[in-house]
Amino acid sequence: MEMCQMRVQVFEYKQSLFREGTLDAQFTQLQQLQDESNPDFVAEVVSLFFEDSEKILNDLTRALEQKCIDFKKIDAHVHQLKGSSSSVGAQKVKNACITFRNCGEEQNIEGCFTCLQLVKQEYLLVKTKLETLLRMEQQILAAGGAIPMIE
Amino acid sequence: MDATSSSSSWKGMMEQGNEPHVLAVDDNIIDRKIVEKLLKNSSCKVTTAENGLRALEYLGLGNDQDNSLETSGSKVNLIITDYCMPGMTGYDLLKKVKESNAMKEVPVVIMSSENIPTRINKCLEEGAQMFMLKPLKQSDVKKLRCQLMTRS
Numbered sequence: 575m576e577m578c579q580m581r582v583q584v585f586e587y588k589q590s591l592f593r594e595g596t597l598d599a600q601f602t603q604l605q606q607l608q609d610e611s612n613p614d615f616v617a618e619v620v621s622l623f624f625e626d627s628e629k630i631l632n633d634l635t636r637a638l639e640q641k642c643i644d645f646k647k648i649d650a651h652v653h654q655l656k657g658s659s660s661s662v663g664a665q666k667v668k669n670a671c672i673t674f675r676n677c678g679e680e681q682n683i684e685g686c687f688t689c690l691q692l693v694k695q696e697y698l699l700v701k702t703k704l705e706t707l708l709r710m711e712q713q714i715l716a717a718g719g720a721i722p723m724i725e
Numbered sequence: 726m727d728a729t730s731s732s733s734s735w736k737g738m739m740e741q742g743n744e745p746h747v748l749a750v751d752d753n754i755i756d757r758k759i760v761e762k763l764l765k766n767s768s769c770k771v772t773t774a775e776n777g778l779r780a781l782e783y784l785g786l787g788n789d790q791d792n793s794l795e796t797s798g799s800k801v802n803l804i805i806t807d808y809c810m811p812g813m814t815g816y817d818l819l820k821k822v823k824e825s826n827a828m829k830e831v832p833v834v835i836m837s838s839e840n841i842p843t844r845i846n847k848c849l850e851e852g853a854q855m856f857m858l859k860p861l862k863q864s865d866v867k868k869l870r871c872q873l874m875t876r877s
Contacts, residue, residue: 600862603862603863604759607766607863609766611765612762618758619755619758622754622755622758623755626753626754626755650811653809656838657755657859658753658756660838660859660860661753661755661756661759662755
């Protein structure tokens with residue numbers, strides 16, 4: 575595929591992720607931080623985000639399985655995930671965490687279960703999309719091109 | 726340059742053309758990595774710590790340490806810390822720094838994902854240089870550098 579075509583494809587894909595609210599401006603901030611001294615910065619941060627998120631989601635699942643639910647612990651976990659998702663620009667995950675926190679504050683167990691499902695869903699979606707995006711961008715870089723940025 | 730006197734302020738050090746040494750404290754691994762890059766992109770030397778206790782140890786203010794001795798921490802020009810951390814909060818860390826003779830001149834910046842005026846005021850009253858809202862952007866770090874340059 576021609577470089578021009580590749581770049582247009584990546585630009586349009588990225589634009590769609592922003593338009594649908596999957597990613598927000600913070601993701602662009604991350605991409606702008608990447609430079610020659612750290613050419614894998616975004617991939618490294620995203621990879622940490624995946625690892626960290628999966629651990630938190632497992633912890634949350636276990637926490638909600640307990641006979642006596644520790645809402646403080648749940649709040650701490652969700653706060654962490656809200657922070658990380660916000661820092662990488664995973665807007666839908668962040669928003670799902672905000673809703674989750676509200677359920678936790680109200681000690682609404684049913685609500686918490688629903689929220690956990692929602693957060694998991696949004697996380698899996700953003701994971702797939704980010705993996706696709708980064709793979710496409712890596713192809714451009716490998717072919718000597720520059721990643722198109724969304725301003 | 727006497728590292729423990731107030732002449733090791735940011736401005737003095739920048740005038741000497743040295744890279745400021747920043748201690749960044751955050752319990753979130755993603756945020757630690759991002760703040761480190763933000764600071765490195767602004768020509769800072771960065772040391773990270775994952776909690777308040779480790780930060781104090783680095784600064785030579787730990788419980789088992791002799792606070793009158795100069796340690797590597799006495800070369801830190803700025804401390805930037807998250808507010809919400811388990812155990813010791815950023816506010817607790819700020820207090821400990823401001824209470825110490827060796828470190829009280831070092832500017833401390835607090836970061837938080839939550840915009841709570843009482844929290845912000847509490848930190849500023851305790852001597853925080855600045856309060857920054859997370860997630861941090863490059864423009865925030867640039868603003869921080871400018872502010873510190875004009876600090877007397």
